[in-house]
Amino acid sequence: MERRTIGAAALAVGAVGLGCMPMSWAYSASRQRGDESLRAVHRALDLGSSLLDTADMYGPFTNELLVGRALKERRPDAFVSTKVGLLVGDQHIVANGRPGYVKRACDASLRRLQTDVIDLYQLHRADPEVPVEETWGAMAELVQAGKVRALGLCAVGARAGRRSGARLHDATIRQLERVQQVFPVSAVEAELSVWSPEALETLLPWCETRGVGFLAAMPLGNGFLTGRLRPGAGFEADDVRARHPRFTAEMMAANQPIVAGLRRVARRHGEHVTPAQVALAWVLAQGPHVVPVPGTKQERWVTENAAAATLRLTTEDLREVAELPPAQGSWD
Numbered sequence: 001m002e003r004r005t006i007g008a009a010a011l012a013v014g015a016v017g018l019g020c021m022p023m024s025w026a027y028s029a030s031r032q033r034g035d036e037s038l039r040a041v042h043r044a045l046d047l048g049s050s051l052l053d054t055a056d057m058y059g060p061f062t063n064e065l066l067v068g069r070a071l072k073e074r075r076p077d078a079f080v081s082t083k084v085g086l087l088v089g090d091q092h093i094v095a096n097g098r099p100g101y102v103k104r105a106c107d108a109s110l111r112r113l114q115t116d117v118i119d120l121y122q123l124h125r126a127d128p129e130v131p132v133e134e135t136w137g138a139m140a141e142l143v144q145a146g147k148v149r150a151l152g153l154c155a156v157g158a159r160a161g162r163r164s165g166a167r168l169h170d171a172t173i174r175q176l177e178r179v180q181q182v183f184p185v186s187a188v189e190a191e192l193s194v195w196s197p198e199a200l201e202t203l204l205p206w207c208e209t210r211g212v213g214f215l216a217a218m219p220l221g222n223g224f225l226t227g228r229l230r231p232g233a234g235f236e237a238d239d240v241r242a243r244h245p246r247f248t249a250e251m252m253a254a255n256q257p258i259v260a261g262l263r264r265v266a267r268r269h270g271e272h273v274t275p276a277q278v279a280l281a282w283v284l285a286q287g288p289h290v291v292p293v294p295g296t297k298q299e300r301w302v303t304e305n306a307a308a309a310t311l312r313l314t315t316e317d318l319r320e321v322a323e324l325p326p327a328q329g330s331w332d
């Protein structure tokens, strides 16, 4: 698979990564099976999808344990990205950016992942109670201690924190400018997909001009852009899409023209090319520093998604995708 380098530390990874979250968190819990997920991770490593994206809060903790089972056997084949800063309570998820906590959490992640170094350690969310420089400083000490190779910042929560009138990533960019004073940012992880392209406005250019890598979270629009979800079929009660405004039966029906457009482009590239692959190829086309991390628990989807690394969209394809109607259904 094509390799891409992300960030100041010139970290090389396969162009398409693997988001491990659905194996233990967020989607269709009744279909989470440890052994099948493990096979999916091995398949990704076989195909060169080396970037495994996890977090201590996925599960919580069980996703890192699962990834650790693969790393124990295949550490040299993998690039492991995990996250710190969010704690799962009974009723809420809370941020914790206290330096002492960050250091203890890192040691616990290393144990669960069965490795002595984390390739990319990401701040999952900044703690409003702790200056972000303090949290980042503790993370930088982990690099100096050899426990972590590089640091990243997640901006997936930007929607929730946006002030009215501000652009989606204004606050993230201010945060990035602050932490850069303390220690270099190697990668930013934020939502980027055909139906959520906002990162293209300011965040992606910010990363590009500073040599910072960009991990595209939710590149398949939480599964919608694959065309495999039927409007009105419903979701399990604890599936994040059960409460997501774009996943009501009405909005899923209204957004079908986006899937139809991806399918049209796919057809031009061959009868076996899928809308999911076009969605990933579109993300890959946004810059050589961009690495999509499609999430899945299934080996067959890992294989399909990895193959998107060889799909080259033409100028006409990219124009057609750009002209698709904007997504309906908003979080704001």
Ligand SMILES: NC(=O)c1ccc[n+]([C@@H]2O[C@H](COP(=O)([O-])OP(=O)(O)OC[C@H]3O[C@@H](n4cnc5c(N)ncnc54)[C@H](OP(=O)(O)O)[C@@H]3O)[C@@H](O)[C@H]2O)c1
Pocket: 018, 019, 020, 021, 022, 027, 053, 054, 124, 154, 155, 156, 157, 189, 216, 217, 218, 219, 220, 221, 222, 223, 224, 226, 228, 276, 293, 294, 295, 296, 297, 298, 301, 302, 304, 305
């Ligand atoms: N930093 C953050 O705060 C943050 C937040 C969200 C996500 N992320 C990261 O980004 C990764 C990707 O985001 P995501 O998993 O939420 O959303 P996504 O990649 O847009 O979509 C995942 C969903 O698509 C399905 N899928 C994957 N490939 C498919 C294919 N080829 N055909 C049909 N269905 C397919 C999966 O099904 P199955 O579940 O059945 O396999 C899963 O339900 C996560 O895994 C996580 O690592 C980070």
